[in-house]
Amino acid sequence: MVxxxxxxxxxxxxxxxxxxxxxxxxQLSCSVGSCEAVNTSQWAVFLGLPVAAWGLGAYIVMLCxxxxxxxxxxxxxxxxxxxxxxxxxxSLLFSLWLTYLELFVIHAICMYCVISAIIVAFLFIAxxxxxxxxxxxxxxxxxxxxxxxxxxxxxxxxxxx
Amino acid sequence: MGKQRVExxxxxxxxxxxxxxxxxxxxxxxxxxxAVVVAGGAFLIWQYMKPKEGARVTDATGPLAAEGYLLGNxxxxxxxxxxxxxxxxxxxxxxxxxxxxxxxxxVEAGLASFRFFDFPLPQHRHTMKASNSAACANDQGKFxxxxxxxxxxxxxxxxxxxxxxxxxxxxxxIGLDVGKWEECYEDGRxxxxxxxxxxxxxxxxxxxxxxxxxxxxxxxxSLPYDVIKAYVDSATAEVSAKTGGNLDDSAKVRIDPKSAVxxxxxxx
Numbered sequence: 001m002v003x004x005x006x007x008x009x010x011x012x013x014x015x016x017x018x019x020x021x022x023x024x025x026x027q028l029s030c031s032v033g034s035c036e037a038v039n040t041s042q043w044a045v046f047l048g049l050p051v052a053a054w055g056l057g058a059y060i061v062m063l064c065x066x067x068x069x070x071x072x073x074x075x076x077x078x079x080x081x082x083x084x085x086x087x088x089x090x091s092l093l094f095s096l097w098l099t100y101l102e103l104f105v106i107h108a109i110c111m112y113c114v115i116s117a118i119i120v121a122f123l124f125i126a127x128x129x130x131x132x133x134x135x136x137x138x139x140x141x142x143x144x145x146x147x148x149x150x151x152x153x154x155x156x157x158x159x160x161x
Numbered sequence: 162m163g164k165q166r167v168e169x170x171x172x173x174x175x176x177x178x179x180x181x182x183x184x185x186x187x188x189x190x191x192x193x194x195x196a197v198v199v200a201g202g203a204f205l206i207w208q209y210m211k212p213k214e215g216a217r218v219t220d221a222t223g224p225l226a227a228e229g230y231l232l233g234n235x236x237x238x239x240x241x242x243x244x245x246x247x248x249x250x251x252x253x254x255x256x257x258x259x260x261x262x263x264x265x266x267x268v269e270a271g272l273a274s275f276r277f278f279d280f281p282l283p284q285h286r287h288t289m290k291a292s293n294s295a296a297c298a299n300d301q302g303k304f305x306x307x308x309x310x311x312x313x314x315x316x317x318x319x320x321x322x323x324x325x326x327x328x329x330x331x332x333x334x335i336g337l338d339v340g341k342w343e344e345c346y347e348d349g350r351x352x353x354x355x356x357x358x359x360x361x362x363x364x365x366x367x368x369x370x371x372x373x374x375x376x377x378x379x380x381x382x383s384l385p386y387d388v389i390k391a392y393v394d395s396a397t398a399e400v401s402a403k404t405g406g407n408l409d410d411s412a413k414v415r416i417d418p419k420s421a422v423x424x425x426x427x428x429x
Contacts, residue, residue, distance in 0.1 A: 001190040008194060012201030016208065021250055024383075025208050034284055037319075039250070045316060070190075106320065108286075 002126045003084060004066035010059040010119040013112050017052035030111060038110035043101050051098065055116060058091050062123065069130075081131040088124040095120045227357035229276035230295075230304045232268055239273035239396040241389070242374040244280040244362035247291035247311050248319050251383040252371045256312035262386040273375075273393050277308065278358040280370050287324045289355065294328040296351035297342050298335070306335040376400070 019025045021039060028035040038044065044051050062084060069080040095117035102109050229242065241263070245252040268275050279295075281288040291311050298307030310331040311318070318324035325346065332342045345351070365374060372381040375389065376396025384392075 001186070001193075004190070005193055005197060008197045009201070012197070012205065015201075016205060019205070019209070022254065025251070029208065030284070034286075037284065037286055043320060070187075 001066075001070065003123060003130065004063060004070065006119050006123050006126065007059050007063035007066055010116060010123070011056065011063060013116050013119070014052050014056035014059050017112055018050055018056050021050040021052055028112070034108035035110040035112060037108040038102055038106055038113060043098070043106065054094075055091070058087055062087055062091075076134070078131070078134050081127065081134050084127040085124070085131050088120060088127045091120045092117075092124045227278065227354070227361040229278040229358055229361070230299060230308070231274060231276050232264065232305060233274040234271060235274055237268075237271060237274040238400050239376050239393050240374070241267070241273050241275045241393070242278060242365075243275065243371055244278045244358075244365075244367045244373070245371040246280050246282045246285060246288050247295070248285035248288040248315065249282065249370045250315070253312045253315045255371050255383040256309065259384065259386050259389070263389055266386070267390065267393055272397065277304075278361055279355045280359050280362045280367060280372070281355065282370060285319075287319055287321075289352075290324055290328070291318070292355045292358075293346060293349060293351055294324075294331070294342075296354060297345035298332065298337060300345055301337050301341065303335050303337060307331060307337075310335060 016025070017028075017039060020028050021044065028039065039052070046054055065080050065084055065087075068074050069077065069084075074080060095113075098113060099117055102113065243255075245255070263275065267273050279292040281292055295304055295307045295311060298304050311328070314327065314331065318327040321327060328346070329339060329343065332339050362372065366379055367381070369381050371383055372379060373384060373389070373392075374380075375392040376399060378392060378396070380388075380392060
């Protein structure tokens with residue numbers, strides 16, 4: 001649940017920056033930093049697409065995975081957890097690289113980019129915790145154990161996702 | 162096997178309690194999810210609507226204190242004034258996607274003239290240099306060529322430490338006398354003119370870029386062609402009604418001779 005909520009917040013942040021980048025929104029509301037200096041820089045485009053659009057895609061994929069992971073039929077799926085760890089880990093590395101560019105190359109900070117980087121960091125941590133919980137809970141369930149403690153694990157797992 | 166184990170009464174009760182806990186936490190989750198959707202959606206809608214809510218009647222026929230850069234016939238029945246910042250993505254979007262249509266189907270067709278006014282925003286660090294580069298190109302009659310090149314290359318120069326080299330390449334590309342252009346660029350002689358253009362926008366209530374004054378209406382936002390055409394048609398009808406069908410004497414933009422800053426007519 002935590003991952004789904006964080007992904008949804010990130011989706012809106014990335015959508016806002018994407019809409020700005022494609023010219024739908026006139027000016028960014030940016031009370032801290034220089035959002036427009038960052039978002040009009042050459043590093044705001046990656047492989048022909050706005051960086052914000054890549055972020056939007058990643059958040060949407062993580063949101064879908066997290067929502068799928070809550071479904072009872074997929075509650076035990078460790079594939080979903082691994083996918084979340086992989087995507088959020090890659091996104092975190094990408095965000096760190098972007099933050100480096102902001103600080104040392106562009107010399108301007110975009111508060112929405114910082115917010116997104118923080119969300120991604122929490123997503124990565126939550127994904128790791130979720131994976132660990134599933135690994136521990138799944139191990140017991142594989143043995144066919146339906147002791148009360150197992151259901152507790154399922155509730156906890158759903159809570160993180 | 163564990164699955165065949167008979168549950169005790171207390172085990173069943175424990176499972177029921179846990180299912181209730183789970184249902185309750187799912188309700189909270191869906192509520193939180195809905196709250197984020199509503200808050201995020203409202204924020205985006207507010208941001209999208211913000212520039213457009215300002216479409217209002219303005220005194221567009223009053224004398225211009227600055228002339229901007231004219232495209233088309235100064236005596237066209239309707240005047241379109243664009244207030245834009247060279248470093249703003251929405252302005253670049255308009256310039257590269259919509260403006261070619263506006264030039265061909267409205268300006269060249271004689272329905273309206275088009276004037277560009279610099280409206281450099283303080284948060285953009287190179288925008289004044291871009292305006293300066295375009296003003297210097299105007300000295301050699303190639304404002305619009307430089308205007309188009311600056312907007313199409315926005316991603317390249319906006320991120321550079323010093324965009325002068327890139328602007329110089331543009332000057333070569335469009336066939337300017339680079340020596341003269343550079344002298345003008347370094348000189349910063351058009352600073353007053355650029356600031357006069359911005360002041361003209363402030364006087365008319367412009368608060369975001371791009372913003373357009375079409376006829377008597379101030380319309381903020383990167384407008385699509387159809388919307389601009391609709392405003393031009395509406396302004397033409399207003400002018401026609403006022404002058405009894407004589408469009409030639411209609412909405413000519415008057416230049417305040419005391420305050421106008423340099424003449425600036427050039428062709429695209």
